Amino acid sequence: AICHKGLASEREGIAVSAVALQDHIIHSHELQDLSLADPFKSRSRHNLNIYRCVKKEMVKAVVDTGLQRMSTHRKNKEDDEKEYVLDPSPPRLTLAQKLGLVEPPSLPLTAEEWAKIKQRSIQHGDSIQPCAICKEEFALQPQVLLSCSHVFHKACLKAFEKFTGKKSCPMCRKKQYQTRVIHDGARLYKIKCAIRIQASWRGYVVRKWYKDLRKTVPPKDSKLRKQFFEEKVQQINNRLLSTYDIDLDDFLSKIDSSIAVCRGAFQQLEGEEILLSENDWEKIQMQAFRQEIVDCPICIMPLSPTAHPACKLFSPQTVLLSCSHLFHHTCLEAFEEFSLGLQHICPLCRSYYQKKVLKC
Template identity: 50%
Template structure:
């Protein structure tokens, strides 16, 4: 009787243990295993605002996404049902992550959507595979079971990582720096080309044409819009400057002495021009002036500016020219005030 009672008690205990295990399994089992951490039947995480606060507090820190395991049931304590394995430690997660880095999982596109990770949230599985968080949730929701999309391993653990975000930021920074260096180099090269004359003849001609065009454009840009008035102002300025210099030159002219006339004659001989600039006919050579007939009507006139003219030609020019207010004539060639002497 005692043996039967013990057997019946053991059977009752086993039945109660199995019933408790099945009941607690149904209560703890998530209706959708897509995201067990956020779909736990707890009041805290049913509130979406609490969920957002938890994600903001995590920041860039890595954390385990799976919920804490349920307490062991009576059947698991009695050994009637296999108990769940222990949670992975931090050292084990470090080893799994190093294996994922060696396989360059974060540098490759997501195996589900085949797109780059970028800044989107990514999860690392305990089998060292990496996926988009939303892609893993969609795969689990579609398949109806919790298995890795790559190796089909079941009952895995998940951990939120940010390796792909770090790589994406590094690539963006590298690209920005490359674009900036290229811009600086191109700007420097354009400045060098503007300032350095090329050796090729055709390019050199284009270089000087461009420089001349730039100067003309800048000149026109800063000038008055009325070009006719601007040019007339230039003419008036030049004429007034010429009159001032002529007046100063005439005031400084003095009567040459005999030595000065000899020096002027030597200049004429050195120049060797024996034609009258007015009538373009031959003149009398000053070196042979002693033998010339001074009564000839084609006598030669020597000016203090060392120019020679026929006397009649110079007198006709003086009669034709309107002198300035001071009454001092100017040379037909160099426009300077002069004193004259017959030779």
């Protein structure tokens, strides 16, 4: 009888152990214990009484001042920099774990243990290197630290758990790990961006300073030094030319008018005009003959009929000026009609003159 009782108790114990192991296997194959899985997907939601009728009398008008949104925005900024454990509360122990047939899950890590794990991850440089799943930088995306000190994108780890259907680290294959949200990658990315901005700005400032230095300080090389001073001289010439007036006709007319005014002033100071004597005219005529003037400077035609056989039909009178220049009488009169001022000036030397008519 004692043997039968012992065998019965052993059979009962084996049956209980088998049932406990079967229950544990069923629970372990479910996806509710994943750290990043949504625990509400497997639960049946009650869709009854979701939309309820609201009485208009119970509704009150609310003025939106924006203060509530500002406070929530500040809270969101604080929450973005806050680290927290992502795992839900540990599930209840199964019968197999209570009987000691299966090892129970590890207890949640303390803050000191998480600090040691994070320090180990920093020493390995996991946040500096890209994510081992997607091979991209962490940037400002949320990242997850595992209890095995490996770091991944939160979205990448969630997709990996859904694909494999179990909790296993993609790097070391550790099972039933714990997860914690950290922001080391975001901080390092911000520092990197700030360094790049500072480097670009400092490079721009140095390049601008060097260009200004090249414009003011001549180089030591002989060829570059010569080119430097040539450019400086060219710049000075361009500035001087830009200040000048290019209208030559206006410039020459101003010179003529100023000369005429000066001569008129001198003649007024000297008094009446002095008439030339016959001896003076002979000297002037001899000087004109020495110059061998053949054509009239105004009409470009011969002065005497003997100079050109075709001009025998014409016998224009020749005029001798006190400046020893010869002209046709009619050409000089026409020039005097179109000239300005009371006193006439020579078309060639621009001087006031006395004239004497010569017969050809």
